[in-house]
Amino acid sequence: MTPAAPLSNAAATKLLLGFASVVFLGYLAVGVPFGVLPGFVHATLGFGPFVVGLTIGLQSLSTLSIRGLAGHTADHRGGRFATLIGALGCAGSALAYLAASRCIGAPGLALACVLAGRIASGIGEGFLITGALGWCLARVGPSHAGRAMVWVGIAMFGAVGIGAPIGTWLSGQGGLSAVSVLLFAAPLLGAVLAAMLPGVPVAGGTRLSFFRVVGLVWRLGGSLSLCTMGFGTLSAFVGLYFAQGHWHGASFALSVFAVGFVLSRLFFGHLPDRIGGRRVALVTIPTQALGTLLLGLAPGPLVAFAGAALVGFGYSMTFPALGVEVVRRVPPQNRGAAMGAYVAFVDIGLGLTGPVQGVVAGLFGYAAPFLVATLGAGVAWLSVRAMARNLASASDL
Numbered sequence: 001m002t003p004a005a006p007l008s009n010a011a012a013t014k015l016l017l018g019f020a021s022v023v024f025l026g027y028l029a030v031g032v033p034f035g036v037l038p039g040f041v042h043a044t045l046g047f048g049p050f051v052v053g054l055t056i057g058l059q060s061l062s063t064l065s066i067r068g069l070a071g072h073t074a075d076h077r078g079g080r081f082a083t084l085i086g087a088l089g090c091a092g093s094a095l096a097y098l099a100a101s102r103c104i105g106a107p108g109l110a111l112a113c114v115l116a117g118r119i120a121s122g123i124g125e126g127f128l129i130t131g132a133l134g135w136c137l138a139r140v141g142p143s144h145a146g147r148a149m150v151w152v153g154i155a156m157f158g159a160v161g162i163g164a165p166i167g168t169w170l171s172g173q174g175g176l177s178a179v180s181v182l183l184f185a186a187p188l189l190g191a192v193l194a195a196m197l198p199g200v201p202v203a204g205g206t207r208l209s210f211f212r213v214v215g216l217v218w219r220l221g222g223s224l225s226l227c228t229m230g231f232g233t234l235s236a237f238v239g240l241y242f243a244q245g246h247w248h249g250a251s252f253a254l255s256v257f258a259v260g261f262v263l264s265r266l267f268f269g270h271l272p273d274r275i276g277g278r279r280v281a282l283v284t285i286p287t288q289a290l291g292t293l294l295l296g297l298a299p300g301p302l303v304a305f306a307g308a309a310l311v312g313f314g315y316s317m318t319f320p321a322l323g324v325e326v327v328r329r330v331p332p333q334n335r336g337a338a339m340g341a342y343v344a345f346v347d348i349g350l351g352l353t354g355p356v357q358g359v360v361a362g363l364f365g366y367a368a369p370f371l372v373a374t375l376g377a378g379v380a381w382l383s384v385r386a387m388a389r390n391l392a393s394a395s396d397l
Helices: 009-034 037-044 049-077 079-101 107-140 142-196 210-244 250-268 271-275 277-297 301-327 332-364 368-395
Strands: none
Touching (some): 009 037, 009 079, 009 107, 049 107, 079 107, 107 332, 210 332, 277 368
16 A cells, blocks of 8 residues: 655645644633733732642643543544543633632632642643644654644644733633633633544554653653743743732733744744754753743843743744654654653643742742743753764764
8 A cells, every 4th residue: 555645834734723723722721820820829819939839830740640641542542532531621620710719718718629620721731732742643744743743832832822811801800700711611612623623543553651652752851841941930920020020011921922932933843844853952942041041130021021032932942843853763653652751741840840939939039930940941951962962973883
């Protein structure tokens, strides 16, 4: 049987737009709370920075716990099935947030409801992104792996950039209850759209265990975790950082991040497939490190906005750059698990960033976590550089 000819770039992009729309709608359940929950937990319920960080980070820890099952589901039942589970899970988080809005007079109970919502959202995100990535890769093929990750990422962080200010506005109009309505409706619409898109046959062949797959990608994933600290710190603490400096427009810092993120992928999204992921990452990681450094040293909001844009611009291409290298290391029947394992390192980065940076902020103020994130990106760059050297040496043998 003659294998199907590779898709053209235009054909691949056309296919990916449908998947990106599903991810965008589902991921609003992740992006919108970034503009709402830190203030709700801190100002409305009265908890400190550690609890704020734990609240934001709990979603990623929840997602991390489910990635293996999500990857297994995508490989055995198909990416569309996993994506549908994820969209429904994201919608379910809204019910917990709605419950929290009804018991503000009991801060402990309200916080418990918020944490339940974060867990539900994390499970939903785990299935949504793992399923969508596996589904995309099966539809467009490994030659467009970078392009698939580019469009899924645009959808994810577009939802963060648009969702955070929308969440802030909705919260001002009708509180967390109004926000919950959007968080319920958007992922359900995404599920309807996903059900309308064509599935793909499940790939045959021997499948590696999830932990074996993790062993193949851990070094790339570890670098991704360190790079994710910048985004995690921005999403969890930018609102409190701006409040500390008596600056306005904190929610727009995430919008500026998203603009930088989307522009980077639109203009440079083809590079990982064309020149290789490691070469791209060696440029993008220092870019985002400069962004977190500017945020940590910012004398005012304009410099902070510039730093947020650079974080988005750099982090945007780091994810697909390292992800292309992951795809090259695993056979087709394990790509769902590989994507689950790879994205799990984002969860590790975000899950640890919240509470760890909460302690840093409590001890040294809200500028300090951005400087810690800069150090993390520096370590990631050294790891990728050493990896590139080792592979180059091996190719000379």
